[in-house]
Amino acid sequence: GDKVKQSPSALSLQEGTNSALRCNFSIAATTVQWFLQNPRGSLMNLFYLVPGTKENGRLKSAFDSKESYSTLHIRDAQLEDSGTYFCAAEEGQGGRALIFGTGTTVSVSP
Amino acid sequence: NAGVIQTPRHKVTGKGQEATLWCEPISGHSAVFWYRQTIVQGLEFLTYFRNQAPIDDSGMPKERFSAQMPNQSHSTLKIQSTQPQDSAVYLCASSLDNSGNTLYFGEGSRLIVV
Numbered sequence: 001g002d003k004v005k006q007s008p009s010a011l012s013l014q015e016g017t018n019s020a021l022r023c024n025f026s027i028a029a030t031t032v033q034w035f036l037q038n039p040r041g042s043l044m045n046l047f048y049l050v051p052g053t054k055e056n057g058r059l060k061s062a063f064d065s066k067e068s069y070s071t072l073h074i075r076d077a078q079l080e081d082s083g084t085y086f087c088a089a090e091e092g093q094g095g096r097a098l099i100f101g102t103g104t105t106v107s108v109s110p
Numbered sequence: 111n112a113g114v115i116q117t118p119r120h121k122v123t124g125k126g127q128e129a130t131l132w133c134e135p136i137s138g139h140s141a142v143f144w145y146r147q148t149i150v151q152g153l154e155f156l157t158y159f160r161n162q163a164p165i166d167d168s169g170m171p172k173e174r175f176s177a178q179m180p181n182q183s184h185s186t187l188k189i190q191s192t193q194p195q196d197s198a199v200y201l202c203a204s205s206l207d208n209s210g211n212t213l214y215f216g217e218g219s220r221l222i223v224v
Contacts (some may be wrong), residue, residue: 033213040217041218041220042217042218043203043215043219044215045213046210048212074189086153088143088153088213095141095160095165095207096166097143097155097158097166098155098213099155100145100153100155101152102152103152103153
């Protein structure tokens with residue numbers, strides 16, 4: 001089954017607008033990471049989260065381990081924000097490999 | 111810091127041939143991971159090493175796939191008797207250690223089996 005479920009699967013944004021992506025976990029996620037995969041295929045790390053929030057420029061992310069979800073907010077979307085966003089969760093303690101969601105493909109248009 | 115380096119970037123191989131993919135982690139990183147990405151299955155975990163020792167290979171197909179890390183500066187993923195369903199982008203990633211650290215990915219090796 002889907003241990004890490006991302007929504008929506010695709011998103012079209014106009015430049016300058018705001019939006020939110022979400023991940024729901026059916027596992028006991030202890031840490032979450034968000035990545036952006038650009039059209040060339042490179043995966044860039046955006047955030048590493050323990051329960052709480054982080055902000056970096058126009059991006060803000062939150063992870064609530066009790067309610068088993070994480071969000072990524074994009075503010076004032078720019079063309080370079082286009083790509084596929086993945087969340088990934090570490091299950092439990094003890095250093096397990098990340099489990100990835102299926103991704104949200106974001107297209108920002110002028 | 112050159113990031114995680116993967117070679118080759120692209121490989122086309124005939125069905126039944128062997129394919130070997132290489133990964134050089136970021137210097138100083140002790141955890142190395144292999145993932146596979148396809149349109150249908152998404153990003154699937156294959157295996158990982160910590161301090162060169164294999165820790166978890168639960169995602170590796172039991173036959174034909176093997177991974178090694180002979181030294182701290184490189185890891186290999188070998189696929190014997192390749193099949194068309196092995197076609198995918200194989201991604202290597204490293205982190206300082208595996209517990210609570212940011213994961214950095216290479217650009218991937220795209221394998222096409224014809």
